[in-house]
Amino acid sequence: MVLKGAQEILKKDRPFVLFEFGLGASDYYESTAEELYQFFNLLDYALFNLKDVLKNNVALDLEAFENHYKNNSEYYFWAAPK
Numbered sequence: 001m002v003l004k005g006a007q008e009i010l011k012k013d014r015p016f017v018l019f020e021f022g023l024g025a026s027d028y029y030e031s032t033a034e035e036l037y038q039f040f041n042l043l044d045y046a047l048f049n050l051k052d053v054l055k056n057n058v059a060l061d062l063e064a065f066e067n068h069y070k071n072n073s074e075y076y077f078w079a080a081p082k
Contacts, residue, residue: 036065
């Protein structure tokens with residue numbers, strides 16, 4: 001809901017977004033990995049695993065993002081304008 005409220009700012013100003021996303025809170029708020037990925041994708045943002053972004057700078061595809069979510073292997077992500 002917070003990101004949806006900031007949608008116009010994300011479109012206009014294109015800030016970087018650091019966020020936490022994982023099982024527990026996301027399912028409580030009925031938010032899925034696919035929904036969040038598509039939200040950023042529609043705004044022309046790429047998602048990165050925060051731990052790996054400085055090492056390889058490779059954006060996550062939907063499958064990789066969902067795998068982190070389902071396996072609880074990573075909770076911290078970076079959304080960056082493409």
